[in-house]
Amino acid sequence: MSASFNCHIPEELLDEFVMEMLSEQDCAFWEEHLLICATCQDRLARADEYVGMIKSAAAKLRTGGLDFGLDSDAVAMAGEI
Amino acid sequence: MASSPRTIEQSPPAPNEDAEAAALTNPVEDDELETAAPPESTDNAVDWTELVARIQRGDDAGMEELYRLFARGIRFYLCRQLGMQELDDKVHDTFLIVVQAIRRGDLREPDRLMGFVRTVVRRQVAAHIDQVVHSRRDEMHLDLGVRIADRQRDPEQNMAYQQKNDFMLEILRQLSERDREVLTRFYLHEETQEEICGEMNLTETQFRLLKSRAKARFGELGKRRLQQKPLVPYFSRVSAR
Numbered sequence: 328m329s330a331s332f333n334c335h336i337p338e339e340l341l342d343e344f345v346m347e348m349l350s351e352q353d354c355a356f357w358e359e360h361l362l363i364c365a366t367c368q369d370r371l372a373r374a375d376e377y378v379g380m381i382k383s384a385a386a387k388l389r390t391g392g393l394d395f396g397l398d399s400d401a402v403a404m405a406g407e408i
Numbered sequence: 409m410a411s412s413p414r415t416i417e418q419s420p421p422a423p424n425e426d427a428e429a430a431a432l433t434n435p436v437e438d439d440e441l442e443t444a445a446p447p448e449s450t451d452n453a454v455d456w457t458e459l460v461a462r463i464q465r466g467d468d469a470g471m472e473e474l475y476r477l478f479a480r481g482i483r484f485y486l487c488r489q490l491g492m493q494e495l496d497d498k499v500h501d502t503f504l505i506v507v508q509a510i511r512r513g514d515l516r517e518p519d520r521l522m523g524f525v526r527t528v529v530r531r532q533v534a535a536h537i538d539q540v541v542h543s544r545r546d547e548m549h550l551d552l553g554v555r556i557a558d559r560q561r562d563p564e565q566n567m568a569y570q571q572k573n574d575f576m577l578e579i580l581r582q583l584s585e586r587d588r589e590v591l592t593r594f595y596l597h598e599e600t601q602e603e604i605c606g607e608m609n610l611t612e613t614q615f616r617l618l619k620s621r622a623k624a625r626f627g628e629l630g631k632r633r634l635q636q637k638p639l640v641p642y643f644s645r646v647s648a649r
Contacts, residue, residue: 339616346598359522362481362529374571375488378595384576385596388588 336367341374460518463510491535502532588619
């Protein structure tokens with residue numbers, strides 16, 4: 328199946344794409360689509376920002392006492408965003 | 409291939425999930441897809457094989473078409489992975505490699521032009537990362553991820569970032585503990601859906617709905633808060649800022 332202009336990245340996959348959680352096949356497909364789709368480029372840019380912000384905010388909450396048992400590496404990584 | 413990638417057409421929401429699906433959105437995205445400018449051309453209008461043939465013949469119009477189709481995407485990919493530094497040069501180099509490869513006949517399946525361009529761009533990124541790793545190796549110990557984009561900001565960007573960060577923190581605090589836990593596990597700890605479902609005793613559907621509800625709530629709170637106290641227009645289109 329080839330990527331196309333007309334088939335945009337599903338909403339529920341955007342964050343997974345940002346977090347590199349997609350399968351290699353899905354990732355390749357959507358990366359090809361992103362090369363030619365300005366709409367999804369803009370959507371992904373916003374998803375990048377959203378994920379970065381929520382990681383950072385969650386990390387701050389964690390250090391502020393709302394600890395969900397997260398490891399220090401995850402917090403440190405989020406703090407670098 | 410085992411299966412086709414999930415697409416909008418292939419995975420429509422179930423009727424009883426319409427509201428949830430509609431709410432499954434980043435806070436910046438609700439009504440923007442409808443207003444976002446559509447891609448310039450229609451997919452059906454692009455004949456990749458013909459385009460490749462034109463480039464092989466040295467047709468200038470073919471080169472322009474290639475550039476029109478891929479310039480923004482290549483720039484976006486390189487910028488996202490490597491940052492803004494020397495971006496124009498990197499985009500130019502990538503195009504040069506693509507065109508030269510096409511003219512040499514390296515592209516054996518012209519209808520796979522998009523995949524070919526992706527491969528070239530990825531190799532460019534990998535080569536740049538390799539170069540950076542080598543140049544920095546003696547300076548410090550690095551634990552590089554896939555992306556090494558330069559995230560340095562100027563003072564104005566720093567202030568905007570801090571505002572958004574504080575705002576997001578405030579929003580997150582207002583969520584229920586359960587919603588917050590789902591978001592935190594998924595986004596911060598990067599636990600998989602299966603892991604979260606297992607530990608929180610959720611079905612996959614419950615997880616998806618809970619995550620989408622939390623996300624929608626996130627967006628709602630954000631919009632409401634912005635109406636009360638307009639700060640940096642975080643929930644507006646990036647291009648409109």
